[in-house]
Amino acid sequence: MTSTLPPQRHQFANDHPPRHEGDYVVYWLIAQRRLHWNFALQHAIDRALEFEKPLLIFEPLRVRYQWASDRIHRFIIEGMRDNAAEAESLPVVYYPYVEPKPGVGSPLLHRLAKHACTVVTDEYPCFFLPHMIDAVKDKLPARLELIDSNGVLPLRAAEKTYTVAHSYRRFMQKNILPALEQLPLANPLDRNSNRPALPCPDGESMAERRKKLLPSKILSKWPAADLEKLLGQDGLSEIPIDHSVRPSQATPGGTVEATRRWQEFLNKKLSRYNDDRNHPDEHATTGLSPHLHFGHISAHEMVSSILEHEGWSADQTSKPNGKNHSFWNVGENAEALLDQLLTWREIGFNWSFQNPDTYDSLESLPDWAQKTLNETRDDERPHLYTLAEFENAETHDEIWNAAQRELVETGEMHNYMRMLWGKKILHWTQTPEEALEFMIHLNNKYGLDGRDPNSYCGILWVLGRTDRAWGPKRPVFGSVRYMTSDSTRKKLKLTKYLQRFAGSNKK
Incomplete structure (x- = not known):
């Protein structure tokens, strides 16, 4: 069967041959955690139809990732619950797995791959995911295929780094119309489509399907996650993650x-x-x-x-x-x-x-920004705060404290407030390096949208990335764009926002 995937979105991670004698095709779902509008799922279906084998959707959640917490775990598991519910009526086998302790689930992909025709997974250019792919690709006893479903333009559509929004926007405008003609299928598993049916029996529960498809030793050692139990009261208490970062009541996942x-x-x-x-x-x-x-949309x-x-x-x-x-x-x-x-x-x-090695570092800043921040490195700061004082919203600035409390309490921060939040961290830390370290830590620990290419780019924007030099030069900032809370208060409607967040946790 011909693949329905645009070629730019497909890469082989290793050179292992496909195995026509395998029992199934695996979609190792690690980034685009949805069953709609998903090129990786679409390609996995094509492979399953090609081999005339069932499709196993394997969605794991590991413990050993930096900033792992109840907030992040619950958000992902809520998405797994939605996928599990939808998969019950679809011609696939869905296998959610939540690792109970670090390393327990590490062999599971290898064991599943032993019985696979091929393994399809998500390509994602950030955080620990590229390193995880590098660690397993050659050891995996099956072919591993990487599929880019990140953006409307493929990652490989651009042959260079675009340093300012205007130039990237012009590039996007030149290339977007062909990309819009190659969108992923909205419902690739729709039984009413004209596509051939996947080989998966009707009328069986998901537990029965897993039991029929997978070796009993796998399911006994790595049982499918009890998602409702994990989402219940104290359901995550036995998993060794940061329980101080509580789930967001304001922002459910899925x-x-x-x-x-x-x-x-x-x-x-x-x-x-x-x-x-x-x-x-x-x-x-x-x-x-x-x-x-998290790929829920x-x-x-x-x-x-x-x-x-x-x-x-x-x-x-x-x-x-x-x-x-x-x-x-x-x-x-x-x-x-x-x-x-x-x-x-x-x-x-x-x-x-x-820039896989520098996207989260000061090295990624344009030359003018690095130069101006070095020139102001020894400037006197009007205030200096420790990481703990920032984390606990213990600054002198009511508006900044409100933005930090919004992040801690909800896992989100208003877009404009996040820009001000970052600018003042630069203003109130000893060095640009310390400012970047604090921003990354706070955003990734509490923000549900942290650990993302877009949020890293936003944090580095605070320091000059994808921006231009501004005048006049100012202490600490030099030519980097300057923002103040006083100006923010004058420009924005903040009354209700401050009523909600500015008064919390005051000393």
Whole structure:
């Protein structure tokens, strides 16, 4: 069967041959944790049809990752629960696994691969995932295929790093229309489609399907996760992760919640997005950054929905000009959101993919930013705070403290407030290196959208990445863009935001 995957999105991680005598095809689901709009799942289905074997969707959650916590674990497990519920009615075998102790689950992929025709997995250019792939690819007793379903443009569409938004936007505008003709299937497992049916019997529970497909020794040693138990009271208490970072009550995980938020945004918020998105009191953003990070919703689906909502057709686009408006020729609200998804989000993936060793370091800053921060290195800081004081929102600044408390309490931070939050950390730490270290730690520990190419790019933007030099030069900042809480208070609607977050945990 011919693959339905655009070639740029496919790579072989090793040179092992496929095994036609295998029992199944494995989709090792590690980044794009959804069953819709997913090129990796789509390709795994193609492989299963090619080999005429069942498709095993293996979704694990390991313990040994930095900043592992109840908050992150629960968010992922809520997504696993949604996938498990949907998979019951689909022609696949779904196998969720939550590691109880560090290292216990390490051999499981190897054992599954022994019986596989091929293993398909998600390519993701950030955090520990590339290192995990490198560690297993040659040891795995099966072919390993990497599939890029990260953005609307493939990671390999760009041959260089784009250092400013204008140049990346112009590149995107030149290449986006062909990419929009190669979107992933919305429902690749739809039984009513014209695609051939996967070999998987109807009328059996998922537990029965797993028992029939997998060796009993595997299931006895690595039982499928009891997701409801894990999501119950104290369900995560025995897993050795950070229990002090509690789950977010404000932001549940999973495709059900992501879809609900997205439909609510399209119906109620898109019409005021451009005017109100910077005002915390207005709640005019999508609130989907965590769900995009964990793959509970796809940027492909969001872009497709916006264009459909606007009645867009390809012939109404303008010539590429690098501007953040007047290319799509849709409403200003849709134009603004498309720019966030297709320029600002995807330039972060461009950075991480092109610079795997430096995307999270000061080395990734442009020369002008490195030079100006070195020139101001010894400038006197108006305040100096320790990491603990930042973490506990114990600064002199009411607005900064509110932003930090929002992050700690909810796992999210308003987009504009995050920019101010980072700028003041630079202002109140001893060195740019310390500022970067503190920002990464706080964002990755508490933020549900941390550990992501987009959030790393946002943190480095604070220090000058994808920005330009600004004047006049200022102490500490030099030519790096300057922001103040006083200016923020004058420009933004903050009354309700401060009522909610500024008064919490005061000494």
